[in-house]
Amino acid sequence: MTAGAPGGMQAVVTRGYLDPADEGGPRFRSLVQRRLQCYLALICGDLAALYVGFVAAGYLYLGAVGITQASLLSQLVMPVFLTIALYNGAYSMRALESAQHGGLRAALALLISAAAVVFIAFYTKSSHEFSRILFSLGIVLSLLALLWVRTQMRDFVRWRCGPRVLSELLIVDGGPDVQLGGAWQVDAQALGLRPALDDPHALHRIGLLLQAADRVVVSCAAERRSAWTTILRGANVSGEVLEDSVAELGAHGARIAGGHGWLRISVGPLGLRARATKRLFDIIVAGTGLIVLSPLLLLVAIAILVEDGSPVLFIQRRVGRGNRFFDIVKFRSMANVANDGHGAQSASRNDARITRVGRLIRRTSIDELPQLFNVLIGQMSMVGPRPHALGSQAGDKLFWEVDGRYWQRHALKPGLTGLAQIRGLRGATEAEEDLQERLDADLEYVDGWSLWRDIAIIAGTVTVVIHERAF
Known part of the structure; x- marks a missing residue:
C-alpha cells in the first residue's frame, strides 16, 4: 500500500x-492528542518562564531574601495570565504553527495580566505590600524568558506533530x-x-x-x-x-x-473547546446517573432474569458519529427468541415479542438506561441524534433511501436523548413523514449546538420519559 x-x-x-x-x-495517524500535548507543554513552559523571571528579579534586586517575595508575586500573576492567554490565542492552532505569533500573543497576555494585577492591588489598597521595582523587573525578565521559551518550543512541536499541526x-x-x-x-x-x-x-x-x-x-x-x-x-x-x-x-x-x-x-460542527466541554458534561452526567440509578438498574436486571432468563442486556449494532458502527446496550425487553438484531421491524403498540417486564421498562424508557455506559466510554453523548439500527425503515424504505441528507446527522455523537425526542418524535416510523420530521430536528440540533441547549434538552426529556408513543 x-x-x-x-x-x-x-x-x-x-x-x-x-x-x-x-x-x-x-486509517492514518491522528494529531489531536499530540496537539494537546503541545498545548500542555506550552502552558508549562510559559508558567516556568514567569516563575524563573520573577525569582531572578527577586535575587538580582534583594538577594536571597527577595526570592520569597518574588515567588509570591509570580503566583499572583500566573492565574490571571493563564485566563487571558487561553482566550487571546496564545494557545491556538496558529500559535502551534507559528512560534512568533504564539510568542506575541503570550507576551500581550502577560502585559495585560500585569496591568490587571496592579489595578486590583490599587483598589484593594494592597500595593504597599510588595516592591514596585521588584514587580516591574519581574515582568520584564518574565517577558524575555517567555519569548525565549516560545522560540525553543518550535522544535518540540515539530517533534510531536511533524511539519504540520493539522x-x-x-x-x-x-x-x-x-x-x-x-x-x-x-x-x-x-x-x-x-x-x-x-x-x-x-x-x-x-x-x-x-x-x-x-x-x-x-x-x-x-x-x-x-x-x-x-x-x-x-x-x-x-x-x-x-x-x-x-x-x-x-x-x-x-x-x-x-x-x-x-x-x-x-466544516466540523464543534471546535476543540466545544468538544471538550461536551465530553466533560457527558462524563459528569453519565457517571452521576450510573451511581444514583445503580439500585434501579440492579432491580430491572433481576426482574428480566426472573421472567425470561438471560441475557439481561440486548446489544445491537448502530450507526454512530462519522457513520461508524458501534454496539449499543439496552435492557432486553423482548423474548430472547424474538430479538431483531438488525432492527428491521420496529416495535408496535401490541407487539407480541415484548415481555411483561419489557413493556414496563419500554413505557418508562428505563430500557435505555444502560446506554449511560456507551456515553461514559465515549461512543455516545447524553444529547444528540438517536442512533438507528442498520435495518430501520420508514414505510417500506430504509432510512437513508428516504432522504439523502440522512448521513449528515452523524456529524455528532448519537445521543441518549435529543431534540426530536423532546418534541415527541419517537416510536415506530410507519411512514416516510415520521422519519422526515425527526431528521429535520436532528439536523437543526447539529447546526446549533450549545451546552445550554444540551442542558435544556435533558431537562425537557424528564417531561417525555413516559410518552404515548413509547412502546
Whole structure:
C-alpha cells in the first residue's frame, strides 16, 4: 500500500501513519492528542518562564531574601495570565504553527495580566505590600524568558506533530491527480473506498479513515461529488471537494491552491473547546446517573432474569458519529427468541415479542438506561441524534433511501436523548413523514449546538420519559 507523502513524494505507508483498521478499513495517524500535548507543554513552559523571571528579579534586586517575595508575586500573576492567554490565542492552532505569533500573543497576555494585577492591588489598597521595582523587573525578565521559551518550543512541536499541526488527507477518487504539500494522499480505488450512500458498510470504512483527519480534500469524478459531499458533512471534519470552476467563478466559501479551485462544502460542527466541554458534561452526567440509578438498574436486571432468563442486556449494532458502527446496550425487553438484531421491524403498540417486564421498562424508557455506559466510554453523548439500527425503515424504505441528507446527522455523537425526542418524535416510523420530521430536528440540533441547549434538552426529556408513543 502506498500513499503520497508530504511534499509530493511517494512513500510506503508504515504503521503510525496509515494503518489497516477493523473490518478492513484504513486509517492514518491522528494529531489531536499530540496537539494537546503541545498545548500542555506550552502552558508549562510559559508558567516556568514567569516563575524563573520573577525569582531572578527577586535575587538580582534583594538577594536571597527577595526570592520569597518574588515567588509570591509570580503566583499572583500566573492565574490571571493563564485566563487571558487561553482566550487571546496564545494557545491556538496558529500559535502551534507559528512560534512568533504564539510568542506575541503570550507576551500581550502577560502585559495585560500585569496591568490587571496592579489595578486590583490599587483598589484593594494592597500595593504597599510588595516592591514596585521588584514587580516591574519581574515582568520584564518574565517577558524575555517567555519569548525565549516560545522560540525553543518550535522544535518540540515539530517533534510531536511533524511539519504540520493539522492532519490533512487528500482522497483521489477518479478526479484530477493533484499534489497538496504536507497532505497524505490515498487512492480510493486502491483502498476499496466507495462513496455508496446505500451501503452502511462502505461508509463505515470511509469513516474509519476520516476519523483521524482534521481536514479532508476529495478529488473525484463529477457524478460522485454529491455523495462525497454528503459523507464529509456527516464526518465531523473540515471538508472540501475539487471543483476547478471555482477558480473561474471566484465563489464564496472556496479557495485556490496548487492551480486548482477548492469548494468548501463542510466544516466540523464543534471546535476543540466545544468538544471538550461536551465530553466533560457527558462524563459528569453519565457517571452521576450510573451511581444514583445503580439500585434501579440492579432491580430491572433481576426482574428480566426472573421472567425470561438471560441475557439481561440486548446489544445491537448502530450507526454512530462519522457513520461508524458501534454496539449499543439496552435492557432486553423482548423474548430472547424474538430479538431483531438488525432492527428491521420496529416495535408496535401490541407487539407480541415484548415481555411483561419489557413493556414496563419500554413505557418508562428505563430500557435505555444502560446506554449511560456507551456515553461514559465515549461512543455516545447524553444529547444528540438517536442512533438507528442498520435495518430501520420508514414505510417500506430504509432510512437513508428516504432522504439523502440522512448521513449528515452523524456529524455528532448519537445521543441518549435529543431534540426530536423532546418534541415527541419517537416510536415506530410507519411512514416516510415520521422519519422526515425527526431528521429535520436532528439536523437543526447539529447546526446549533450549545451546552445550554444540551442542558435544556435533558431537562425537557424528564417531561417525555413516559410518552404515548413509547412502546
